[in-house]
Amino acid sequence: MSTPLILLPGDEVPSNHLPSTKNNPLKLGSGVRLLSQPSAKPAASNHVLTATQAGILTTDAKRNTVSLQSFSNRRYIPTTNDLVIAQVHHSSIDYFHCIVTPHTAQALLGQLSFEGATKKTRPMLKGGDLVYARVSSVGVGAGAEVEITCVNPATGKAEPGGLGPLTGGMVFDISTGFSARLIRASSSSADHGDAIDGLVVLAELGKKLESLGGFEIAVGRNGKVWIDCSAAGENAVKSTIAVGRCLQTTDDKNLNTMDQKKLVTRVLREMKLIS
Template identity: 90%
Template sequence: MSTPLILLPGDEVPSNHLPSTKSNPLKLGSGVRLLSQPSTNSAASSHVLTASQAGILTTDAKRNTVSLQSFSNRRYIPTTNDLIIAQIHHSSIDYFHCIVTPHTAQALLGQLSFEGATKKTRPMLNRGDLVYARVSSVGLGAGAEVEITCVNPATGKAEPGGLGPLTGGMVFDISTGFAARLIRASSSSADHGDAIDGLVVLSELGKKLESSGGFEIAVGRNGKVWVDCSAAGDTAIKSTIAIGRCLQSTDDNNLNTTDQKKLVTKVLREMKLSS
């Protein structure tokens, strides 16, 4: 097994660590930025990839992607194509101005950046409302504007991930590193579930809460997770809180798969959601 490659902000991504797939264009994930000018050590390359945050370099040869698996922390740096949960702060003629993190500049969400939206049918969002969005562009330099969207620009659709306004439910804070793990887990194959990334907490919750209506979840790369158990009827609030507790405890204590299963059983019993 090869030694993991840890990069710090500003480090170049070695070309010999990039996927060799040529059939698809190379896709950049979280934590990796493309520079237009090569450095002196890589004059043979027309572009240079650098790390925008500290993390472990991860690649996916099948999808031809490269990204950084960040460590558990609370700081989020917007990166193009990241899925995030943003909160509406106010609106202007053309944009909704959204809070991505409490200590960064507001992101711009076009008022027509929703599936099927027109000037007459665009969603009427108010201060405090939530949206599940994708980072579409990130400016260069301090204070640069970040733009987000709730549609795939190529198709005009909200994509399978369910981009758009989030109604009901509750939002819980998690570390950005754990958010990245949850996103990778949810995109893994159905045959393996989320155990691929050492996470079984969601699959365990899904099994035990299925009979009461299950739940919906949206994970933001900015350290936010939205949980909705409205289908659970009278136990909706308790179920939502139980899921949030399980996710935050798994994150805070870096629980292994066995302890995650024990945690789910314990929390659901305490909340009287299982026998």
């Protein structure tokens, strides 16, 4: 097994670590940015990729993607194609102005950037409402505005991931590194019990809460996770809090697979959701 490549903010991504582009364009994931100018090296003809955060370089030859697996931290830097949970601050004629993180400028969400939205059918969002969105543009240079959208530009649909307003449920804070792991786990075969990046907490919660109607989850790369257990009826609030506690504890203590299973059982028993 090759030694993991750790990059710091500003480091160039070595070209020999990139997947072969061949007929497909290289796709950039979180933590990697394309510079506007090529490298000064005479032999370089392509643009240079640099790291925007510290992390381990990961590549996917099948999907032809490159990204950085960030370490557990609370800072988030918006990156194109990231899924985020944003909160509406206020609206203007054409946009909803949304908070992605408390430490970055507000992101712009077009009032028609929803599946099937028209001037008559667009969602009437107000301050404090939540949306699950994808970062569509981060601009170039200081002061550039971040834009987000709740539709897939290729299809006009709220896919994948059920983009759009989030109603009900609760939002919990997690680290950005853990949010990346959750996204990989929730979009993989984790529901069949497989450990993805050593993460089984979602699968365990899904199995043990199935009799109560299960739960819905939306994970934002900005360190936010939305959980809704409304199908649990009178146990909805307790179930939601239990899921949030399990995720936050797994994140804070970096639990292994066995400890995650024990945690889920203990928390659900404490909340009197299972016997």
